[in-house]
Amino acid sequence: MNTNKQENEKGDARELRLFVQGEGLAEIHIAQIDRNATVVELIKAVATKVGGEFAAAEAAGGLVVTFEDEEKEIFQKDTLEKAGIRDRSRVHIHRCRKVKVTVNFNGETAADSFPPSTMVGKVKKWADKKFDIDKIDATEHALQLCGTSTRPDEDTHIGMLTKHPSCSICFDLVPKRRVEGGV
Amino acid sequence: MASRPDEATFLAHVEAGPFENGVDRGRWRLVSINWPHAVLAISAAERADAPFEYAFRFELSNYPAQLPTAQPWDLSTNGPLEFTKWPGGIDRVKYAFNPGFKEGTCLYLPCDRLAIEGHDAWRTQHPEMIWIAASDITLYLRIIYDLLHSKDYKALRGA
Numbered sequence: 001m002n003t004n005k006q007e008n009e010k011g012d013a014r015e016l017r018l019f020v021q022g023e024g025l026a027e028i029h030i031a032q033i034d035r036n037a038t039v040v041e042l043i044k045a046v047a048t049k050v051g052g053e054f055a056a057a058e059a060a061g062g063l064v065v066t067f068e069d070e071e072k073e074i075f076q077k078d079t080l081e082k083a084g085i086r087d088r089s090r091v092h093i094h095r096c097r098k099v100k101v102t103v104n105f106n107g108e109t110a111a112d113s114f115p116p117s118t119m120v121g122k123v124k125k126w127a128d129k130k131f132d133i134d135k136i137d138a139t140e141h142a143l144q145l146c147g148t149s150t151r152p153d154e155d156t157h158i159g160m161l162t163k164h165p166s167c168s169i170c171f172d173l174v175p176k177r178r179v180e181g182g183v
Numbered sequence: 184m185a186s187r188p189d190e191a192t193f194l195a196h197v198e199a200g201p202f203e204n205g206v207d208r209g210r211w212r213l214v215s216i217n218w219p220h221a222v223l224a225i226s227a228a229e230r231a232d233a234p235f236e237y238a239f240r241f242e243l244s245n246y247p248a249q250l251p252t253a254q255p256w257d258l259s260t261n262g263p264l265e266f267t268k269w270p271g272g273i274d275r276v277k278y279a280f281n282p283g284f285k286e287g288t289c290l291y292l293p294c295d296r297l298a299i300e301g302h303d304a305w306r307t308q309h310p311e312m313i314w315i316a317a318s319d320i321t322l323y324l325r326i327i328y329d330l331l332h333s334k335d336y337k338a339l340r341g342a
Contacts, residue, residue: 019204028200088207139333140275149310153325155204176329178275179292179309181302 013087016080020046021157022093023063023116023164024053028155039065039076039083043093054093057164062095068157069122071115092117092157095164103127103143105173116159116167120152127173146170189246190218196247196319211324214258219244222256225324227270227331233338237270237331241320242296250296250314251323252289255280263287267341276335279327294323 014036020029033045043065047058057063065074068090074083085091094116101123102111110130114123120143128138142151145161151174152161161169185191196202197213205211214222224238240256240263255264266282281291289297293305293312306313312326330336 019200019207028204030198030200030203136334140335144311151311155208176275176333177309178278179305179312180278181304181308 016085016087016089018042018085019088019090020093021068021090021117021160022046022054023057023095023159023162024055025050025160026052033080035081035087036079038079039074039085042080042085042091043076046093053163057095060095060164062164063093064095064097066092066115066117068092068117069115069119070117092159094159096159096162096167098167099158099162100168101158102168102170103130103173104146104171105131114158116157116162118158119154120156120158120161121154123158123171124154124173127171131173133173140176141173142176143171144174146172185218187218189243189248190216193221193243193246193320196321199319201319201321202324205321205324205328210328214238219246222258223320223324224258225327225331228333228336230336230338232342233270237327238264239290239327241323243320246320247314247318248316250294250299251320252296252298253323253327254288254290265341267339269340270331271337271340271342272330272333272335273337274335275333276330276337277340279330280340282340290327292323292326294318294326 014034015032016035018031020031029050031046033042043058043063047055096116098113099116100113124143144151158169185194209226211223211225214224219242221241221243222238224236226236238256238258239253241251241253243251255269257264266287269280269282270276279291284291285297289295291298293299293309294314
């Protein structure tokens with residue numbers, strides 16, 4: 001078992017384990033970084049570790065760091081500790097300040113803008129309300145990316161699903177169907 | 184230290200963000216590994232006289248190139264869960280947790296190795312549940328978690 005992880009669970013480690021989502025990341029990334037590092041150093045550490053489109057976004061400049069489901073930008077010259085980033089904090093890194101979300105359901109469309117750190121589950125609740133789907137029936141529907149069969153997990157930040165400068169996503173609200181076909 | 188590539192890949196996946204995120208959210212936890220088996224527990228929505236989680240024993244040979252297969256597991260006896268204690272429902276849940284299918288040795292889901300045999304139509308009917316070589320165990324776990332938090336999940340099958 002990972003020693004750093006065990007130490008972090010005791011809350012006395014210098015190193016933090018952070019759940020990072022952001023532009024160009026394929027999945028939730030766990031960043032292990034010294035608590036005295038700055039927010040800029042966190043961005044660079046993630047870019048170095050994952051490379052690819054996230055690194056390209058970092059090189060292009062303009063990345064903003066926020067907490068999950070929050071819009072307020074974290075000051076990047078601050079240390080993680082000063083910024084309030086603790087062990088197992090959830091942060092989002094993206095160039096888009098807002099993401100335009102469109103949801104289609106039964107021939108109707110609803111649209112609004114959300115911070116990229118917004119969880120898919122929160123957008124789903126907004127869509128359920130817009131289309132008057134009650135709380136119980138809501139568990140029988142899912143958001144699916146338009147033109148695909150991809151249904152992002154409710155914990156996924158919507159910023160993971162779009163890149164700058166598009167900053168937009170289209171979902172269909174679809175029913176979850178039972179699996180059958182002869183037993 | 185894993186001695187087999189499939190076990191090494193599985194261990195890497197349970198240390199990675201998607202799995203750890205689920206652990207941190209209280210969605211699931213790793214109970215034990217005795218390769219090629221791993222027991223994982225998945226939380227369930229609160230229902231009267233029903234457990235707060237269900238355990239499943241996964242068979243993971245040649246993971247992730249080969250699909251996993253899983254069956255409900257009793258942690259107290261370290262054996263298959265009595266059919267009456269399986270999750271119950273009337274629609275999606277009843278179909279997925281069906282002890283009458285293959286004598287209760289797997290779940291009736293497109294991501295299950297045993298269940299997808301002879302069900303090629305599922306690839307087009309339920310593409311979101313199809314296991315691909317790039318999948319990791321959280322695909323299977325998320326599908327179960329979703330069922331155990333659905334409107335259709337009532338309580339124990341035998342209740």
